[in-house]
Amino acid sequence: MYPGQPCPHSTGKGCDDYENRPIDPCDNFNCGWITSDSPLPEWMKPNNGKVIVIFNKLKWNGIPVDLAVPVGKRIPPRSLAWLKQFAEQNRRPLIYTEQIVEEGKFQKQQQIMVHGPPAFQQELIRWQQEGKKLW
Structure with missing residues (x-):
């Protein structure tokens, strides 16, 4: 994921699989x-x-x-x-x-x-x- 190549789970307003997100980078991101x-x-x-x-x-x-x-x-x-x-x-x-x-x-x-x-x-x-x- 990088600008122009967002996460495939991004809806543009959040994550469509939040409960199953990986620890890194998602859960570790603050x-x-x-x-x-x-x-x-x-x-x-x-x-x-x-x-x-x-x-x-x-x-x-x-x-x-x-x-x-x-x-x-x-x-x-x-x-x-x-x-x-x-x-x-x-x-x-x-x-x-x-x-x-x-x-x-x-x-x-x-x-x-x-x-x-x-x-x-x-x-x-x-x-x-x-x-x-x-x-």
């Missing part, structure tokens, strides 16, 4: 919008803010790193500005992606961008060069 302590404002609901946020997707030096993935090709400027401000205020690095489109179709791979301390940015570049799987 959209930041629905977590009980979500800091996301009402307008950042994925269908409005056009972004899916996953808080604490990985750790760097013991610090939680958040991930933001666009609903569509890229995260809208207003949503991205909010996420960057949240990252700065909470001193949490942010990884965000942009979809790669070839011949009008979304690809599985995504362009990865980073917002955070220079040391984190350098570490992420090193991880990518080493082929380390980020998530």
